[in-house]
Amino acid sequence: MTPKRTRKEAHGMDAAQLGAALRTRRRELDLTQSETADLADVSIRVLSDLENGRETVRLDILSAVADALGLSLNLGVQRP
Numbered sequence: 001m002t003p004k005r006t007r008k009e010a011h012g013m014d015a016a017q018l019g020a021a022l023r024t025r026r027r028e029l030d031l032t033q034s035e036t037a038d039l040a041d042v043s044i045r046v047l048s049d050l051e052n053g054r055e056t057v058r059l060d061i062l063s064a065v066a067d068a069l070g071l072s073l074n075l076g077v078q079r080p
Helices: 007-011 015-028 033-040 044-051 059-068
Strands: none
Touching: 015 044, 033 044, 033 059, 044 059
């Protein structure tokens, strides 16, 4: 019997890890949250929530923030 995978294992990265990665990259680029939010055309609140793993984010918002930080997204779909 195959062990059931956790949500984190199924997706490779949880919200807190994603937020930490975005925050780290923003700081590497020496950008403030305000500057990053402006570049991504999102509110500072949305960016802050995303960086803190609290945001249930739409894909277009995540894509805009990643693009503003010079990151690319790799998405995969797996069967359970």
